[in-house]
Amino acid sequence: MSEHGTTHDEVSRAATGTLPQRFDDPGLPPHVPRQADHDESAAKRAERQVAVMFGLSIVSTVAFLVAYFAVDQRSTVFFPGIGSTNAYHLVLGVTLALSLLMIGLGAVHWAKTLMPDHEVVEERHPLRSSDEDREHAVATILDGGDAAQLPRRNMIKYSLGGALGLFSLPLVLQVAGSLGPTNVSELAETLWDIPTEGKHAGKPIRLMRDPQNTPIKAEEVAIGSVFHVLPESLDWHKEENVEAGRAEWKGVLDEKAKAAVILVRLDPKDFVSTKARDWGYQGIVAYSKICTHVGCPVGLYEQKTHNLLCPCHQSTFDVTRDCEVVFGPAKRALPQLKITVDADGYLVAPEGFKEPVGPSYWER
Amino acid sequence: MNALAARRRHPAAITVLLLLGLILTGAAYSLLAPKQAQAALASEDQVAAGKSLFLANCASCHGLNAQGTLSGPSLIGVGAASVDFQVSTGRMPAAGTGVQVARGVAKFDEEATAAMAAYVASLGQGPAIPEEAVTSGQGADLARGGEIFRVNCAMCHNFAGAGGALTWGKYAPALKDVTGRQIYEAMVTGPANMPKFTDTNISPEDKNNVIGFLKAIETQPQQGGYHLGNLGPSSEGLFAWVFALGLLIGAAVWLGSKAA
Incomplete structure (x- = not known):
């Protein structure tokens, strides 16, 4: 058999040139002193x-x-x-x-x-311990368990198991609980909802410039201009806080985060969607500024393409088509805020958002 | 030549070659790039002078009566502020069409720019060139200017006015090395895709506050050393990954190499 194999090797070596079957270990290069x-x-x-x-x-x-x-x-x-x-x-x-x-x-x-630079070879050996050592280690653990009376004291065994098992629940709950608020109706409500009680009950809410906090007249909004808007009811919220003896700014940032609105004016004939136009006033339309993807402020308005761009993940919304998503990861159009003018000519929202603003959650 | 040939396999050879090529290309471009001809101003009547400048430099795109053509929009009613902004920032006359005309060197002096602005203003009512009092940024309330800037401008122009990207290759330019007048004019006229911020939206005093704020952040010292363009965490992270990690890898290779 081996004789036959040798002959076969010699034949193949002759056919392919002079390649040897094995290379010799060249060893370390010669040491060059410094x-x-x-x-x-x-x-x-x-x-x-x-x-x-x-x-x-x-x-x-x-x-x-x-x-x-x-x-x-x-x-x-x-x-x-x-x-x-x-x-x-x-x-x-x-x-x-x-x-x-x-x-x-x-x-x-x-x-x-200066430190020694002689080449050193470190041989590798198997890491496995000897069988004797392994048996000894197992015996030590089992002896320890016996000495602690674990096999005999079932009450301790099962209560310890239960305690350790239950301890995982708080850890899991913290992660699961932080996925979103348990009271999701808070997400669906904004300060644009008309109050049903109190001194402002039933009153349409004025659109206010952010940060100047001044109301906006329809004729002040030129075609191609953009206003960043917060609801007048933000002030009512602060007043209520003071009247109820709370800190003036309690919850104000949360409400601001949901109520931010962007107001733009287009030539009315630029609209493709009639709903977008009808919910506006003479080409002035208001949309929630909170991206429906993960909630960044969608503030980048291109007045010629009428696109609203979100700077975080480049979701792009087309204002002429009711802020449909035309690019990017967002899945829903921006919610539109219906607007009109009051007796003094100021822009007001006669009703709140028809759908929840901001990113998706369970019930949306 | 032999010494050069011997070093052609040096690890740094490719880098040196690339650098040399880039420098040569840049030098050749700066020498051979087409230069803008300076327009002479001869007429006494500003509007008439502006009209002749317009016909010579702008009419091919904007039409003989500034009514607009397929290559350029109508200029009737855009106002003097729009002309002053576009010409003084070197955007107009544009060298060619594209997604967006970039800022450049102004091709006309102040007198010629004012003449063209006067001519376009005579075609229809539009925003006028603002007065010095509201464009200098003098006596500005910097905190209020900063607040208005962050709400109305920072989403496109970056929190430090460094500019940023828009859709399909468009961009909001950086706000450095521009005059207060140009900033004011951009706000009232809304060049390219920028929305308008008329005086009924942001009052002239507040515009002055914004200009004062921009000038203040442009001249303030860098508290944390090199600013890396003030582009935010992404560019800083990229810098750390590419340069800092590159340095560390280079150091590791050097440490592992034999001394002799």
């Missing part, structure tokens, strides 16, 4: 270089300690490539970086010039 290994003056020089680097680190650290107290925190300095920059931060950063870098560079230079 200059500092045989020249004492080179070694001295390397020693000095390492010492200089460590010395620079010491100087930098001292400079850091001095600068921490000596440099005025508000002083500025011109730095090429950056321009005018804060001197305090610059000096602290540079000195701290140098003090650590020089320790590292010194250590590397020391290792490369």
Whole structure:
């Protein structure tokens, strides 16, 4: 058999050239000594270089300690490539970086010039422990269990199991509970809903400029312009807080986050969707500014393409088509806020959003 | 030549070659790129002068009577502010059509720009060139200007006025090295896809506050060293990944290499 195999090898070797079946282990390349290994003056020089680097680190650290107290925190300095920059931060950063870098560079230079550099082969061995050791370890664990009377004390065994098992529930609940509010009706309500009780009951809500907090007349909105709008009822919310003895700003940010609206005016003949036009006033339309994807403010309005762009994930909504999604990960159109004008000519919302604003949740 | 040939396999050779090529291309472009001819201004009557400048430089796209053609919009009723903005920022006359005309070097001096603005203003009512008092940013309430900027402008122009991307290759330009007058004019005229912010939306005083805020953040010292373009966490993360990690990998390779 082996004789036959040898012949076969020789035949194939003859056919393919002179490739051997196995390459010999070439071993390690010959060791090349460094200059500092045989020249004492080179070694001295390397020693000095390492010492200089460590010395620079010491100087930098001292400079850091001095600068921490000596440099005025508000002083500025011109730095090429950056321009005018804060001197305090610059000096602290540079000195701290140098003090650590020089320790590292010194250590590397020391290792490369003076520390032994002979090639060493480390043999690998199996990691498995001997059978004897393994049996011994199992026996130790079982003995421990017996000594603790675990097999005999069933009450302890089962109650401990129950306690440990139940402990996982708070951990899971924290994750599951943070997926969204349990009271989802809060998400469907905004400050644009007309109050049913109190002194403002039934009153249409004026659209107010953000941040000026002034009402907007229809004729002030030019074609191609955009207004960032908050409801007048934000002030009512603050008043109610004060009357009820709560902090004035309680819940105001939450309400603002849901009620932000963007107001644009188009030439009425640019609309493709009649609903978008009919819910507006002479080409002025108002949409929720909260993206239906994950809730970023959709504030980038292109007045020629009539596209509203969300800066977070590039969801794009077409205002002429009732803010349908034309690009990006959002799945729903932006909810439109129906608007009209009141007796004084100011833009008002006669009713709240017909659908919940913002990103999707269970009931939406 | 032999020394050069011997180094052609050096690890840095490809980088050096690339850099050389880029520098040569850039130098050649700056020498050979087409230059704009300077328009001379001869007429005494500003509108008439503006009209002749218009016919020579703008009419091929905007039409002989500024009524607009397929290549350029009508300029009737856009106002002097629009002309002053487009011409003084070097956007007009545009070298060619594209997604968006980029800012450039102004091709006309102030007198010629004012003449063209006067001519276009005579065609129909539109926003006038704003007065110095509301465009200088002097005496501005910086905090209020910043608040208005963040609500109305920052979503496109970036929180530090560094500009940002829009859809299909359009972009909002950076707001650095522009005059207060140009900022004001952009707000009232809404160039390209920018919406208008008329004086009935943001009052002239508030526009001045915004200009003051922009000038203040442009000149304020960088508190944290190099700003990396103020583009936000994405660009800073990319910088850290590419340059900082690249440096670390280079250091690791150097550490692992043999000393002798």
